Amino acid sequence: PASDSVSNNMFENDSDAETDDIFLTDIGGQSIAPSNGTEPVTVSLPSGAILTVDPDNGDFTLDPNGSFDSLGHNESATVTFEYTISDGNGGTDSAIVTLTLTGDNEPPVAIDxxxxxxxxxxxxxxxxxxxxxxxxxxxxxxxxxxxxxxxxxxxxxxxxxxxxxxxxxxxxxxxxxxxxxxxxxxxxxxxxxxxxxxxxxxxxxxxxxxxxxGKDDPPVAEDDEVLPSPASDPVSNNMFE
The missing domain is CATH 2.60.40.10 (Immunoglobulins)
Known part of the structure; x- marks a missing residue:
């Protein structure tokens, strides 16, 4: 996924005819000094991704660093960088690493x-x-x-x-x-x-x-009808009924 780091070894398929030890001298145009077993080297690539590499054994980790978070589901992008190795006896060679990053779907955000x-x-x-x-x-x-x-x-x-x-x-x-x-x-x-x-x-x-x-509703008045009664008799009822 485009948001995950990728680790590999760039020397995995590299070799030297005299079986000399090889080490990294340049990566992405940046000169690299042998680490002699100390700290890895960090390189910022043009894409914004960050590459951390051990110059002595070729182990590397690519951190996309958020540069590819906009990739949609199943969309992809490639990251390439060139590196140069040396055998310590004047012999050098260069190769290119190509990594394909595939977009993973980020869920939507729903707001109340x-x-x-x-x-x-x-x-x-x-x-x-x-x-x-x-x-x-x-x-x-x-x-x-x-x-x-x-x-x-x-x-x-x-x-x-x-x-x-x-x-x-x-x-x-x-x-x-x-x-x-x-x-x-x-x-x-x-x-x-x-x-x-x-x-x-x-x-x-x-x-x-x-x-x-809430609001107060007005009262409802309904028409009343009183059954016929002799004209001389009083009539009683309830108008709110």
Whole structure:
């Protein structure tokens, strides 16, 4: 993967006709002195990757150093560097190391959302605009409240309120009369969970929080009808009935 270090040995297939010991004298245009068994040498390559090498035995580790994190799923890039070896008797030769780094899929990042609505009004918004993907992959909603089957369909929340979230992230929340008893100044909080996917097996989950504001509802007066009674008789009833 493009974010992982790679270790190998550049002398593995190198040889000397007289079986002299070989050692590194140059790498990537940078002269290297024999380490005599001491510290490895670190070289910064043009790509931004960092190469750590033992000049005496050819062991090396390439650290991508974040330079290839933008590679998408199954995308690849090559890193090359030239090195020169010596046999200590005036003989030198050069070769090229080529490393292929393959992009690994970074999961998306889903950010929690919030909205507010009066107790008797629906509210609509989208959950995706503040969600991101490191490779820029398009995100779609994969699950709502833990179920793929809820995507695009009306889902009843534990409170009895209703929410519909489609694959593009657009959602509508309907209090569904559940919070009609709230008075002005009172609030209730509702949440639902969704998961987005980048289409390359990367997923992320976030929570949408809805704050419901209460309000005093006006009284409802209904017309009354009193059954006929003799004109001389008093009539009793209750107008609030």
């Amino acid at each position: 959302d919030s909205e507010r609505t009066p107790q008797d009004e629906t509210v609509s918004d989208s959950v995706i605009p503040n969600d991101t993907d490191p490779e820029g992959d398009a995100l779609v909603v994969q699950t709502v409240e833990g179920s793929e089957g809820n995507v695009g369909n009306v889902t009843e929340l534990p409170s009895g309120a209703l929410v519909t979230v489609d694959a593009t992230g657009e959602y509508t929340y309907d209090p569904n009369g559940v919070f009609d008893s709230l008075r002005t100044g009172e609030t209730a909080t509702e949440t639902f969970v969704y998961t987005v996917t980048d289409g390359n097996l990367g997923t992320a989950e976030a929570t949408v929080t809805i704050v419901i504001d």
